[in-house]
Amino acid sequence: MAERRRGAAGPVRPGLFAATTALAVTAAVLVPAAVGDGGTGTDRPGPRAAPARDDVDSSADTCERPEASLRPSPADGPAIEKIRAAGVVRAGVDQSSFRWGYRDPATGELTGFDIALVKAIAKEILGDEDKVVYKAIPTNRRVRALRDRDVDVVVRTMTINCERAAQVGFSTAYFEAGQQVLAVKKEALAPGEPEITGYDDSLRGRRVCAAEGSTAAAELAKESHGARVVPVPNQLDCLVRLQLGEVDAVVTDNALAAGQAAQDPTVELKGTPFTTELYGVAMHREDEDLIRRVNQVLEEYRAGGRSSPWRKAYDRWLAADLGLRDPVPPRPVYRD
The missing domain is CATH 3.40.190.10 (Periplasmic binding protein-like II)
Known part of the structure; x- marks a missing residue:
C-alpha cells in the first residue's frame, strides 16, 4: 500500500514517478x-474580432450535430x-x-x-x-x-x-472518449480519508482539478457536486497537483485519464464516463x-x-x- 503523508499543501504521496512530475512541470x-x-517565444496580443473561448458547453442548443464536417x-x-x-x-x-x-x-x-x-x-x-x-x-x-x-x-x-x-x-x-473522474485508489488513501467514487456527491467539499478551457471545466461549472474546482492551464498539471496532495481528484477525458493512471499506480478512474466526447x-x-x-x-x-x-x-x-x-x-x- 502506498503511504501518504500530510504536508502544508495536503496529502503527499512520495516516490511516485518523480520524473513524470518533473516533465509535467517543465x-x-x-x-x-x-x-x-x-x-520569438512571445504571444502576439493584436486585435481580435471576438474572444476565442474553449470553455464551452457541448450541449449548446445553437447547432445540431457539430461533428458533421465538410x-x-x-x-x-x-x-x-x-x-x-x-x-x-x-x-x-x-x-x-x-x-x-x-x-x-x-x-x-x-x-x-x-x-x-x-x-x-x-x-x-x-x-x-x-x-x-x-x-x-x-x-x-x-x-x-x-x-x-x-x-x-x-x-x-x-x-x-x-x-x-x-x-x-x-x-x-x-476518437470517442468521455469525461470521468480520476482519484486515488481506496487502498492508497490516508487513514480516515473518504473515498471518491465518481462524478457524484462523493466530490462534495473536495478539491477537483480541471484544465481551463476544457469540457471538464464546462461540465463542472454546470454541476460541481459541491466540489471546489481548481483550474490549471494543462490537464497534466492536474496529475501533478494530485500527486502533491493539492487536489483530491481530477476530471478529464477518460482517454487522457487512463494515460495518467498508467503513470501513477496509486490512482485510478472512478465511476463511469458521464459525457460523450468526439475528438476532431x-x-x-x-x-x-x-x-x-x-x-x-x-x-x-x-x-x-x-x-x-x-x-x-x-x-x-x-x-x-x-x-x-x-x-x-x-x-x-x-x-x-
Whole structure:
C-alpha cells in the first residue's frame, strides 16, 4: 500500500514517478513560449474580432450535430498551397499527455496517438511525415492559436462541440472518449480519508482539478457536486497537483485519464464516463480546402479494419491503458 503523508499543501504521496512530475512541470513552463509569432517565444496580443473561448458547453442548443464536417476531397486550394509554400505543416499539439502527445524521455521526440495523425496529414499534403513544425499549446489556447493563424491544425484531444464549431473548423471525429473522474485508489488513501467514487456527491467539499478551457471545466461549472474546482492551464498539471496532495481528484477525458493512471499506480478512474466526447482535428474556419483534405486523410486512416492505420496507432499507443475489446473509430458524419 502506498503511504501518504500530510504536508502544508495536503496529502503527499512520495516516490511516485518523480520524473513524470518533473516533465509535467517543465512542459507547463515551456508551453506558453511555444505559441506566438513562430519563434520569438512571445504571444502576439493584436486585435481580435471576438474572444476565442474553449470553455464551452457541448450541449449548446445553437447547432445540431457539430461533428458533421465538410465532405472529403483531394483537391488543392489556398490553404493547401500556403502549407506547400511553407514546406511544413504547423501543428498545435500537446507535449505532456502520455500516450497522446508527449515527449519520449528516452529520445526527446514528440510521440503518441495524436502525433501519429499529424504525421499522416503531413505525409498526404507534403509527401513527408516529418515535415512538421510542432507547437505545444495549452488547453485554453487551442482556439486562439488557430484564429491567430499561429498553427495550421490543432491535433490535441480536442472535443468537437457547438461553440467551438462556431469559431473553428473541425474534421470528422477520429476518437470517442468521455469525461470521468480520476482519484486515488481506496487502498492508497490516508487513514480516515473518504473515498471518491465518481462524478457524484462523493466530490462534495473536495478539491477537483480541471484544465481551463476544457469540457471538464464546462461540465463542472454546470454541476460541481459541491466540489471546489481548481483550474490549471494543462490537464497534466492536474496529475501533478494530485500527486502533491493539492487536489483530491481530477476530471478529464477518460482517454487522457487512463494515460495518467498508467503513470501513477496509486490512482485510478472512478465511476463511469458521464459525457460523450468526439475528438476532431481543428483548423481555421476559412480553410475549407484543408478541412476537406484532412477528412480525406481520415477516410484512408480509418480504412482497413484491424489493419487500418487508425487501429495500428490505437494498438501501439492506447490499447494497454484503455483495453477496449475491439476498438473502432467513430463513423464520419458529413453535411448534406
